Amino acid sequence: MSEARSYIPNSPPTIKDQMLADIGIGDLEDLFADIPESIRTNSTLHLPPSRSESEVRLQVEDLLSRNISTREMTSFLGGSVWPHYVPAAVDEIVSRSEFLTSYTPYQPEISQGMLQALFEYQSMIAELMGMEFANSSLYDWATALGEAARMCSRVTGRNEFLVPHYIQPDRLRTLQTFCEPAGIRIVELRQDNRTGTILQGDLHEKITSKTAGVYLEMPSYLGFLESRPKQIGEIAHEKGSLFVIGAEPISLGLFASPGELGADIAIGEGQPLGNHMNFGGPLLGLFACSGERLLRQMPGRLIGMTATKDGTSKAFTMALQTREQHIRREKATSNICTNEALCALAAAAYLSLMGPVGLERLAKTIFGNSTYAISRLSELGSLKVPLFDAQHFEEFVVGFDGAGLEASQVNAKLLQRGIQGGINLRDQFPELGESALYCVTELQSRKDIDRLAHTMRAVLEER
Amino acid sequence: MMTFRQAHWDEPLIIERSSRGRVGFSLARMESASLDVPTELVRKTPLRLPELSETEVVRHYIRLSQMNYGVDLGLYPLGSCTMKYNPKLLDKLVSTPKIQDLHPMQEAGTVQGILMILYELSEWLAEIVGLSKVSLQPAAGAHGEFTGAMIMRAFHKRNGELNRRDELIVPDSAHGTNPASAAMAGFKVVQVPSNREGCVDIQALRSSLSARTAGLMLTNPNTLGIFESDILRIAQLVHEVGGLLYYDGANLNAMLGKAKPGLMGFDIVHINIHKTFATPHGGGGPGAGPIAVTKELERFLPVPTVERMGDRYQLDFDRPDSIGKMRSFWGNAAVLVRAYGYILMMGAEGLEEVANVSVLNANYLARKLAQISGLELPFGGKTRKHEFVLSASKLARETGVSAAQLSKRLLDFGIHAPTVYFPLIVDEAMMIEPTETVSREELDEAAVAFSKTCAEAYTNPEAVRNAPSNTSVTRVDEARASHPKTMQFTWNHRPRSA
Numbered sequence: 001m002s003e004a005r006s007y008i009p010n011s012p013p014t015i016k017d018q019m020l021a022d023i024g025i026g027d028l029e030d031l032f033a034d035i036p037e038s039i040r041t042n043s044t045l046h047l048p049p050s051r052s053e054s055e056v057r058l059q060v061e062d063l064l065s066r067n068i069s070t071r072e073m074t075s076f077l078g079g080s081v082w083p084h085y086v087p088a089a090v091d092e093i094v095s096r097s098e099f100l101t102s103y104t105p106y107q108p109e110i111s112q113g114m115l116q117a118l119f120e121y122q123s124m125i126a127e128l129m130g131m132e133f134a135n136s137s138l139y140d141w142a143t144a145l146g147e148a149a150r151m152c153s154r155v156t157g158r159n160e161f162l163v164p165h166y167i168q169p170d171r172l173r174t175l176q177t178f179c180e181p182a183g184i185r186i187v188e189l190r191q192d193n194r195t196g197t198i199l200q201g202d203l204h205e206k207i208t209s210k211t212a213g214v215y216l217e218m219p220s221y222l223g224f225l226e227s228r229p230k231q232i233g234e235i236a237h238e239k240g241s242l243f244v245i246g247a248e249p250i251s252l253g254l255f256a257s258p259g260e261l262g263a264d265i266a267i268g269e270g271q272p273l274g275n276h277m278n279f280g281g282p283l284l285g286l287f288a289c290s291g292e293r294l295l296r297q298m299p300g301r302l303i304g305m306t307a308t309k310d311g312t313s314k315a316f317t318m319a320l321q322t323r324e325q326h327i328r329r330e331k332a333t334s335n336i337c338t339n340e341a342l343c344a345l346a347a348a349a350y351l352s353l354m355g356p357v358g359l360e361r362l363a364k365t366i367f368g369n370s371t372y373a374i375s376r377l378s379e380l381g382s383l384k385v386p387l388f389d390a391q392h393f394e395e396f397v398v399g400f401d402g403a404g405l406e407a408s409q410v411n412a413k414l415l416q417r418g419i420q421g422g423i424n425l426r427d428q429f430p431e432l433g434e435s436a437l438y439c440v441t442e443l444q445s446r447k448d449i450d451r452l453a454h455t456m457r458a459v460l461e462e463r
Numbered sequence: 464m465m466t467f468r469q470a471h472w473d474e475p476l477i478i479e480r481s482s483r484g485r486v487g488f489s490l491a492r493m494e495s496a497s498l499d500v501p502t503e504l505v506r507k508t509p510l511r512l513p514e515l516s517e518t519e520v521v522r523h524y525i526r527l528s529q530m531n532y533g534v535d536l537g538l539y540p541l542g543s544c545t546m547k548y549n550p551k552l553l554d555k556l557v558s559t560p561k562i563q564d565l566h567p568m569q570e571a572g573t574v575q576g577i578l579m580i581l582y583e584l585s586e587w588l589a590e591i592v593g594l595s596k597v598s599l600q601p602a603a604g605a606h607g608e609f610t611g612a613m614i615m616r617a618f619h620k621r622n623g624e625l626n627r628r629d630e631l632i633v634p635d636s637a638h639g640t641n642p643a644s645a646a647m648a649g650f651k652v653v654q655v656p657s658n659r660e661g662c663v664d665i666q667a668l669r670s671s672l673s674a675r676t677a678g679l680m681l682t683n684p685n686t687l688g689i690f691e692s693d694i695l696r697i698a699q700l701v702h703e704v705g706g707l708l709y710y711d712g713a714n715l716n717a718m719l720g721k722a723k724p725g726l727m728g729f730d731i732v733h734i735n736i737h738k739t740f741a742t743p744h745g746g747g748g749p750g751a752g753p754i755a756v757t758k759e760l761e762r763f764l765p766v767p768t769v770e771r772m773g774d775r776y777q778l779d780f781d782r783p784d785s786i787g788k789m790r791s792f793w794g795n796a797a798v799l800v801r802a803y804g805y806i807l808m809m810g811a812e813g814l815e816e817v818a819n820v821s822v823l824n825a826n827y828l829a830r831k832l833a834q835i836s837g838l839e840l841p842f843g844g845k846t847r848k849h850e851f852v853l854s855a856s857k858l859a860r861e862t863g864v865s866a867a868q869l870s871k872r873l874l875d876f877g878i879h880a881p882t883v884y885f886p887l888i889v890d891e892a893m894m895i896e897p898t899e900t901v902s903r904e905e906l907d908e909a910a911v912a913f914s915k916t917c918a919e920a921y922t923n924p925e926a927v928r929n930a931p932s933n934t935s936v937t938r939v940d941e942a943r944a945s946h947p948k949t950m951q952f953t954w955n956h957r958p959r960s961a
Contacts (some may be wrong), residue, residue, distance in 0.1 A: 015903055362488075
């Protein structure tokens, strides 16, 4: 006999029986009689038995307590998911159930709140990126890159996409997944092994009349800044190719926007804007472009501002839906439907709180903190910090070859002392030797950085 | 009958509230460092972001929230979207630094708890859909479809057949994401018509199948809410020509504990966590779209998978035949942990009860609505599963009121509209999915609202056409939204005609 359940109002047997009687059906099982017996699940599912709410809470809390979060140790991990403070007001806004429990605003009249918030999000992202338009979110930076490459190919009718050698491996592999079925060839651009700058000779050699797009990241995955980004865009445009820039959004409070650098498409990871790291998901894919020609080829949902039919009020609605799968099916610009709207709402709330002054101060703080960390670690002598001779923001590579240590050993020894070191780059970029990518944001205090330096010294001396 | 009036705040764009000098942040004293970078790299255009105190920002967004309708407010019968109630417990489970402040690249020893949750969830999902192994990586249903289509590609490539197997078959009643995902994975889309019963036309399918067939994408129950009873025959036909069978899990709710897609013959399944497993839809996302595959296809799953080695959990990157990465990192963990809590809470019997009551609710409401003058339930009196599709074509013929207009009028009763004009094979379609989380009383009220609205269409069609009036704003001019010249996309953008 089934029991009443708290999320299923009609679960009491008397209610079910009345409803069945009302529609003239004798037995609940009759509703499933059209499923052939041979495919019916004949035993109950092998799942743990149902538990009470308090039991579930205890059990999940117990499991999660086995994690050691970055709040319980000092962590220097970044590399496309970055630790930042999330203001309490942002968490409060995204937990409002009118937002949280709604879906894609197909009915604009009853969904103005989310629509206006997403319009504001688009406006702020376009502003940060220095572009004309932004969509209302993709899954993450990696899929945004995949979509950007495909969009370049659609717009130009060409099938090669040029990317720097030093990009996050997940991002490259996602790009490969998106490009392979579209017949787009990915060509890697060589970077100077001392400064990380893209070798323009190599770019000139590889860019052809088949090049759909040239991609650059500012700052790069390894934290260094390309010194002449505009020239790369100019070379791309000379060959009739599009110029795509991937950017970390907080850096844009301080540094030139992709638009200022000549980008046609700007992408990035929006997680730093008021979203928790959450073990790497959900994330927030930023996607912006300029010009009507590109707008019409943009993937994802787009919110526009219009008015009510009677003209009494401004109003927001989904726009240019003929680009999308629910209208255009196999001819859509992308298959995306469910996106990351709530993360976009968090980003809008975050940017509204920070404003231009807050974002610039935050970027300067991060710049100051990471510069301080670089200087403290380089004092240790045997480490090469930063490995690339360039201006850095937030992240930098520490080389351990001079110290004769393996990056994995260093991380293990740091962890014994309560420090999670940077991302081990040995497998990602073997040519860099034993090295790790360190990330320093506003959350690492001078004390934390000093402790890293002391501990690192101890690790080096222990050898 | 409830009356409903949605809040209306004459709330300006947040940038219009901006006042120079106000701040909504507080930052610790900064470390000073001289910014010695080339001028080319420094931002020159001032950032036009709002300058506001926290009070103003919070009020702005809370006011906007009051102009938004969610599941917590009432019936949200958006067909195929499974807008079920999201248990509050699930949000609490993930509101902790023990997940929020986990970085995906932490040493495995520091993330054993979350890895164990993801591992067990994978095992449970595989059991629920009757397949061998799961990847939690896809971020949403369509992303799962793309992943599945890429696995088909990898499978045929490995058999040396990719060049000639370039067709993916999709029924005309399929969700729009199916053909879009198939196309993204490089396949040609071949559409098969439905028969008079609203199911796959076996003869038409037979003639579409060939040595060029890579596979078939199907949802079962289909978008009409009808179970494809010929599924074993369909699977056999597709497999006979060497194709694979893909299950669009959007409609899995009705099948929980009743029938497993794996037993139906499906090779690849995606699961919409945000639908079936009660995680919030977030105004459009984030969701999660894990996929499950047969033993034979395991080798192609995206990298990494979560594995158990004795009593330790780890990510396995050593998968040489993998299709690679579909996104960065491992999946939408904060969504997946909620689903873990939901399954623990429900257990096997609770999940079966979800199927029971979602199907009972749909049939109950279908029966009531089909009696309303002007509405019809096409494709006969078969029982439906979790959803059903009404046609308002009779009403439209007799009153000039369309399904879209009817839906707008329903908003005035505090009911979210159904999915309209989908599936494409039904004229004036209204696709309705009540889910198991609504009460009989709410269903009865919905039936009254439909009935009143249809009656009004006959007596006062103008009133229906001018709806809604109880929502935050009256009818939105959506025609302007179809052209970039008549629509503003950001607060800086000036449409040319303006």
